[in-house]
Amino acid sequence: MKNSALLFLFLFTASLMLAQNKTAQKPRVLISTDIGGTDPDDNQSMAHLLMYSDRVTIAGLVSSPSYGEGSTQEIFRMIDLYEKDLPKLAKHSKDFAQPEYLRQRVKQGQKGTAPYKGYRTATEGSNWIIKCAGQKKEPLWVLVWGGLEDVAQALHDAPEIASKLKVYWIGGPNKKWSANAYAYIVANFPDLWFIEVNASYYGFFSDNTAIDTIRPTDYYNKHIKGAGHLGADFKNYYGGEIKMGDTPSLLYVLNGNPENPTTESWGGSFAPITHSPRKIYTAPTTVKDSIPFCGIMEFNLKGPEQTMEPGTVCFKMVVPYGKSQQVWPGYYMGNGQYQLRYIPKKAETLNYYFTSDIDALNGLKGSIVVTNKWPGDQLKTSYPLGKTWFTDKPEAQFYDGKLQGGKTIGKWRTAVMEDWAQRWAWLKE
Incomplete structure (x- = not known):
């Protein structure tokens, strides 16, 4: 009743x-x-x-x-x-x-x-x-x-x-x-x-x-x-x-x-x-690193200078999911700079690796802990x-x-x- x-x-x-x-x-x-x-x-x-x-x-x-x-x-x-x-x-x-x-x-x-x-x-x-x-x-x-x-x-x-x-x-x-x-x-x-x-x-x-x-x-x-x-x-x-x-x-x-x-x-x-959380990484991450779910992971990697046009896709981030995988484009930005953004959608330990025809990037691997509370603490690199x-x-x-x-x-x-x-x-x- x-x-x-x-x-x-x-x-x-x-x-x-x-x-x-x-x-x-x-x-x-x-x-x-x-x-x-x-x-x-x-x-x-x-x-x-x-x-x-x-x-x-x-x-x-x-x-x-x-x-x-x-x-x-x-x-x-x-x-x-x-x-x-x-x-x-x-x-x-x-x-x-x-x-x-x-x-x-x-x-x-x-x-x-x-x-x-x-x-x-x-x-x-x-x-x-x-x-x-x-x-x-x-x-x-x-x-x-x-x-x-x-x-x-x-x-x-x-x-x-x-x-x-x-x-x-x-x-x-x-x-x-x-x-x-x-x-x-x-x-x-x-x-x-x-x-x-x-x-x-x-x-x-x-x-x-x-x-x-x-x-x-x-x-x-x-x-x-x-x-x-x-x-x-x-x-x-x-x-x-x-x-x-x-x-x-x-x-x-x-x-x-x-x-x-x-x-x-x-x-x-x-x-x-x-703020909208963003973390900038200059190298692959490890399980000691963490980010809130739906936060921006931004990779700013150094490598050899290229003659290709800035903004060209030249490497990829591969995220395995069971028997399948998801692939995300990375870009050459000029002056030996390579950049990629990824946003994880859920709390997990995320594993990934990079593939590229550029030897300095090909085969790099990383992991990161994705936490379950959004947006988390404000960082200097977060977007206000x-x-x-x-x-x-x-x-x-x-x-x-x-x-x-x-x-x-x-x-x-x-x-x-x-x-x-x-x-x-x-x-x-």
Whole structure:
């Protein structure tokens, strides 16, 4: 009985927060996604976004696959499914986005990671970010589900838009792939309004949250199965099991007070951060060295002078993972300087080695201990950040198991999924 009363109070509070946010002006959101790549949770999050398109103004849908083979084709395919389900959704609200309106706002961004300098050339996607940022007086919420390459490119090409952007980034593994773009942004735009979510988002699909009455494994059979074309398609991703690791970015603007990241919202609660950790190494590391997860490891190595153009990839860092391995590019910067950035995504003892046609670099090996608390102590080599940069709450009471800040999102999952279940029911009518 006590648990039932607590759950009622919890859901009642959540409904009040949602009602308050519904009275506010609809936020303008631009989604930067690597949908269609190696992680199908973006498809799940895209289905959720489209089914809540009456609650936001979608300014853009940018394909930004820093890793994998994502493209606009997959966004168009999801819109096609949504178009088939729209007649049923529209019975409940006249504000759902029209499919053709959405198609006109689908843009292709950069494919692949940024070079060492952090940007490459303008893309249709980066230009669209610039255009959307300058169109209205109200801010543009840039919800990044993949790499930061197009955001970095837009800021490089039009730095004046920085004051118009509010960025919520699902970092973690995406940060590993976007190390150079991220470093460019923190070095040149430390006063950007930015929520950097490196661990909290895991709380949305974690099995650790005790208060939760909905498990990701059974939600499909209870609520999604038989619910329209989007429901039929949902089964193709993780067999219908809920992951939706990018969805907290949308939840953040749907519920609560998004102008204040320190307050409660469906998309989490965050703490201000004064620095982004960076350690510079002039030689391979050992287990005596350590770095926080999601901190920047920057190698500045000396070697023979080369005639190649500065910025040329000339060596690689290889990180073994079980039977596979991941490879990261290193660059010749001129005057015998060789540089590479790597960002570890989790706590572990990381082993790596370098390969190169340059004998002085080839075969070098190293290890480093990655700790489980972000951002850790501020160092002289860390990037200083302004007053509007936020991240996962570091206090122990907000950890969901090993997930820093995970409870700030996981605690709302029942309310979120119950609300979504009502919309799936519309597609069964």
